[in-house]
Amino acid sequence: MTTPNPSQGTLADSIPRTFEALRNHVIERHGMLPKRLAQVAKFALDHPDEMALNTVAELSAAAGVQPSALVRFAQSLGYSGFSELQGVFRSRLRDRWPDYQERLTKIQNETGGDADSSSVLGRFVETSMRSLARLPESISGEAFDAAVSLLARARTIYILGQRRVFPVAAYLSYMFGKLEMQHVLLDNFGSMIDIQAGSMRANDVLLVITFTPYTPVTVEIANQAAARGVPLVAITDSVFSPIASLTGARLEVVESDLGSFRCLTATLTLAMGLAVVSAERRRTVGESPSNS
Amino acid sequence: MTTPNPSQGTLADSIPRTFEALRNHVIERHGMLPKRLAQVAKFALDHPDEMALNTVAELSAAAGVQPSALVRFAQSLGYSGFSELQGVFRSRLRDRWPDYQERLTKIQNETGGDADSSSVLGRFVETSMRSLARLPESISGEAFDAAVSLLARARTIYILGQRRVFPVAAYLSYMFGKLEMQHVLLDNFGSMIDIQAGSMRANDVLLVITFTPYTPVTVEIANQAAARGVPLVAITDSVFSPIASLTGARLEVVESDLGSFRCLTATLTLAMGLAVVSAERRRTVGESPSNS
DNA sequence: AAAATTATGAAACAACAATTCCATTTAAAT
DNA sequence: ATTTAAATGGAATTGTTGTTTCATAATTTT
Numbered sequence: 001m002t003t004p005n006p007s008q009g010t011l012a013d014s015i016p017r018t019f020e021a022l023r024n025h026v027i028e029r030h031g032m033l034p035k036r037l038a039q040v041a042k043f044a045l046d047h048p049d050e051m052a053l054n055t056v057a058e059l060s061a062a063a064g065v066q067p068s069a070l071v072r073f074a075q076s077l078g079y080s081g082f083s084e085l086q087g088v089f090r091s092r093l094r095d096r097w098p099d100y101q102e103r104l105t106k107i108q109n110e111t112g113g114d115a116d117s118s119s120v121l122g123r124f125v126e127t128s129m130r131s132l133a134r135l136p137e138s139i140s141g142e143a144f145d146a147a148v149s150l151l152a153r154a155r156t157i158y159i160l161g162q163r164r165v166f167p168v169a170a171y172l173s174y175m176f177g178k179l180e181m182q183h184v185l186l187d188n189f190g191s192m193i194d195i196q197a198g199s200m201r202a203n204d205v206l207l208v209i210t211f212t213p214y215t216p217v218t219v220e221i222a223n224q225a226a227a228r229g230v231p232l233v234a235i236t237d238s239v240f241s242p243i244a245s246l247t248g249a250r251l252e253v254v255e256s257d258l259g260s261f262r263c264l265t266a267t268l269t270l271a272m273g274l275a276v277v278s279a280e281r282r283r284t285v286g287e288s289p290s291n292s
Numbered sequence: 293m294t295t296p297n298p299s300q301g302t303l304a305d306s307i308p309r310t311f312e313a314l315r316n317h318v319i320e321r322h323g324m325l326p327k328r329l330a331q332v333a334k335f336a337l338d339h340p341d342e343m344a345l346n347t348v349a350e351l352s353a354a355a356g357v358q359p360s361a362l363v364r365f366a367q368s369l370g371y372s373g374f375s376e377l378q379g380v381f382r383s384r385l386r387d388r389w390p391d392y393q394e395r396l397t398k399i400q401n402e403t404g405g406d407a408d409s410s411s412v413l414g415r416f417v418e419t420s421m422r423s424l425a426r427l428p429e430s431i432s433g434e435a436f437d438a439a440v441s442l443l444a445r446a447r448t449i450y451i452l453g454q455r456r457v458f459p460v461a462a463y464l465s466y467m468f469g470k471l472e473m474q475h476v477l478l479d480n481f482g483s484m485i486d487i488q489a490g491s492m493r494a495n496d497v498l499l500v501i502t503f504t505p506y507t508p509v510t511v512e513i514a515n516q517a518a519a520r521g522v523p524l525v526a527i528t529d530s531v532f533s534p535i536a537s538l539t540g541a542r543l544e545v546v547e548s549d550l551g552s553f554r555c556l557t558a559t560l561t562l563a564m565g566l567a568v569v570s571a572e573r574r575r576t577v578g579e580s581p582s583n584s
Numbered sequence: 585a586a587a588a589t590t591a592t593g594a595a596a597c598a599a600c601a602a603t604t605c606c607a608t609t610t611a612a613a614t
Numbered sequence: 615a616t617t618t619a620a621a622t623g624g625a626a627t628t629g630t631t632g633t634t635t636c637a638t639a640a641t642t643t644t
Binding site: 035057082083 | 630631632640
């Protein structure tokens with residue numbers, strides 16, 4: 001791609017920007033460091049979490065070193081000071097996620113120069129991956145299970161997602177169709193969403209997706225459904241969503257955003273998972289939709 | 293001012309020391325908080341990572357609030373100040389690791405087991421990430437650039453994506469709207485796509501998204517457009533796509549699929565990048581849409 | 585072994601962060 | 615409508631942090 005062979009060279013060593021790079025760098029020259037600096041180096045690699053969160057004073061005390069030794073250590077690596085070094089440890093704390101870490105740093109390296117537009121694509125990919133990595137954390141097994149069993153039991157699934165999240169709703173409609181699960185996409189054509197939603201019954205389920213800023217019509221329909229005893233499965237981005245109080249099962253997705261645009265990747269992936277697992281559950285468990 | 297010593301509490305409510313406790317505490321009384329404090333509360337729970345690592349100044353800027361509001365928020369919860377509150381967020385960051393690792397290894401081991409449904413979600417996440425990781429490799433900088441400059445120059449962008457990829461088309465429509473770029477979503481309502489596409493001219497661009505199995509109507513419209521001299525930007529999944537021969541700029545996305553379902557995450561991310569970069573280019577370079 | 589160089593410890597310093605204070609606005613109660 | 619209380623924004627303040635300095639100690643070089 002863009003960068004043919006960026007690092008490896010012994011010349012012009014750039015200062016390490018990722019924890020992995022820093023680690024290798026330090027290990028490599030650990031032997032030829034002065035005593036106190038070597039001590040700092042060892043401490044830093046042994047206690048990366050502390051390095052990220054504590055102050056110079058605390059760290060120096062913990063490492064049995066003078067504060068200045070920490071600053072010197074950072075500067076000897078090429079950083080302007082300790083704070084810059086700490087930044088590396090902090091980003092590690094933010095981004096650490098299994099296995100994919102190396103992949104991410106690879107992406108970061110490959111898109112090092114912000115000059116050309118393809119690197120922007122790299123940033124988008126990075127953001128999307130970060131969203132995805134957080135998804136399993138933010139969705140508890142119980143919540144997911146609850147949602148799945150509601151969907152598996154439903155006679156008809158009504159899908160409600162307007163504006164920004166409409167693509168997710170559309171995709172769900174496509175999948176449920178392929179999975180041969182009866183569903184209705186509340187797309188509000190001709191502003192007739194109330195008519196479309198009019199046939200919801202208590203043995204159906206309303207699958208509602210809503211993010212800030214919450215589309216009024218979505219909130220309204222969800223409220224009506226709840227009032228009529230229709231179980232709700234909600235995919236939302238905050239515990240403060242206006243439909244939080246009335247949901248049967250609530251799944252919270254934290255999407256990172258790039259610029260002013262929130263990406264939908266995690267939400268889409270969650271939707272996919274929900275649809276597939278619900279369909280599986282309906283078949284294997286033989287939970288046929290309840291008929292009243 | 294609220295309370296220097298926390299005697300206002302209903303009963304022996306101690307100050308939350310864990311993130312979970314804090315979270316519940318805040319959720320509970322979110323409704324009865326003053327506006328600005330509620331804003332802070334929402335921001336804090338929506339961006340816990342930032343809360344752990346950034347300074348009051350940075351956070352207040354990000355939340356659109358005065359620094360003092362953050363301090364007040366902390367104090368209203370009973371903490372001595374912001375720093376003490378931040379401690380809770382920091383410990384969350386430290387402790388997040390263990391159960392996360394456990395969960396992931398579980399995911400990796402149970403590659404085939406349908407036992408726990410949340411692990412299925414993990415597999416979906418993994419699949420999506422795989423798609424994303426491949427994206428920067430498969431999109432060459434030149435192709436991306438070509439696509440961007442076509443889109444930036446276009447008077448009106450016609451978006452064409454049917455069936456499986458319709459969500460991507462819908463999302464593009466949303467984004468172009470937000471970016472204030474003139475566009476038309478060819479959604480084929482009432483089977484009137486030929487009418488919708490009828491107004492395309494040579495200074496427009498047709499942005500077409502199509503994957504196997506190629507929807508006939510998509511191919512047809514793309515061919516008509518090409519015949520009339522409308523430049524094409526194509527997002528497709530193969531060099532053998534039936535529209536490969538007639539595209540101005542072609543972007544190939546390789547999406548991995550899970551089960552029989554191809555995920556759309558990489559495509560969606562690419563679409564996002566295309567839209568944002570095109571809009572940027574149009575503004576910065578001043579490439580005003582060409583008028584005939 | 586003496587000189588020069590480098591590393592180290594401790595304290596002084598400058599920068600910055602969190603906090604407090606107060607004037608002003610907004611909401612509630614009379 | 616008037617008064618009272620609460621909430622808010624913005625600047626001043628205080629405390630802490632990271633950094634620099636410099637004298638001393640330890641190495642290395644001649």
